[in-house]
Amino acid sequence: MRKALTLTAAVTVLTASLAGCGGSGSSGGDAAPAKSAPAHAASPKAAAAQAKPLTAQTAFAKVSADVSTAKLSGTVTADNDPNHLLGRPNQYTSKITFDDTRISADDVTGTDKGDVERGGAIEAFGSPADAQARAKYIQAVTKSMPMLTEYDYVHGTVLVRLSHYLTPKQAADYKTATDNLG
Structure with missing residues (x-):
């Protein structure tokens, strides 16, 4: 009986200690709910974005x-995708191509409209992976x-x-702009 009471007391103390640790900043005191309310009110918009x-x-x-030197040159569709990857499993879900006016026309003579050599392309995927x-595949190839x-x-x-x-x-200008996508 004495062991059972000691065990019960130990469990009670442990539970109280854990509850005290969890209350820090999340549910303790009147200030936490006041801080949460404004953030919660703005969060649906932020979450939607x-x-x-x-x-x-x-x-x-x-x-x-x-x-500002990037100029849209095309939108890739399933009908005009030269790589036949748009919408395929694990591939891009949308893609655009662009020219950069800093690239000399002489350098890109003989390339097709929409070729990366003329400026670049942006591909969007379903996941960061x-x-x-x-990117790893392109670099390897x-x-x-x-x-x-x-x-x-x-x-x-x-x-x-x-x-x-x-x-x-x-290229560093684009790197900075890419990092600022949000």
């Missing part, structure tokens, strides 16, 4: 606001082919692909 994934078009709008996998190398920047579910004709400093 975060729940809505970036498309290639919305990402381009944000990037081109920071890099898919965007990372695509182009590693031994200097004419096809490119700058690739991933931010969440978005992959920004850039022409190797851009200088490292010019």
Whole structure:
């Protein structure tokens, strides 16, 4: 009987201690609910913005606001996708292409409209892992082919692909814009 009372007392003390630890900042006192209310009131808007994934078009709008030399050149559809990846499992869900006016026309003579060499492309994916996998694949394929190398920047579910004709400093402008996608 004495062991049972000691065990019960120990469990009670332990439960009280754990409850005290959990109350810090989340449910203790009158100040916590007052702080939570404004954040909770704003959170549906914030949650909706975060729940809505970036498309290639919305990402381009944000990037081109920071890099004024980027000019939209095309929207990739299932009918015109040269890679036949749009909408396929683990592949991009939207894609746009763009030109960069800092790239000399002489450098891109013979390339097709929408080729990354002319400026770049933005691909949006269903998950960050898919965007990372695509960037790794492109880097692996182009590693031994200097004419096809490119700058690739991933931010969440978005992959920004850039022409190797851009200088490292010019590509850094896109890197900064990509990092600011939110």
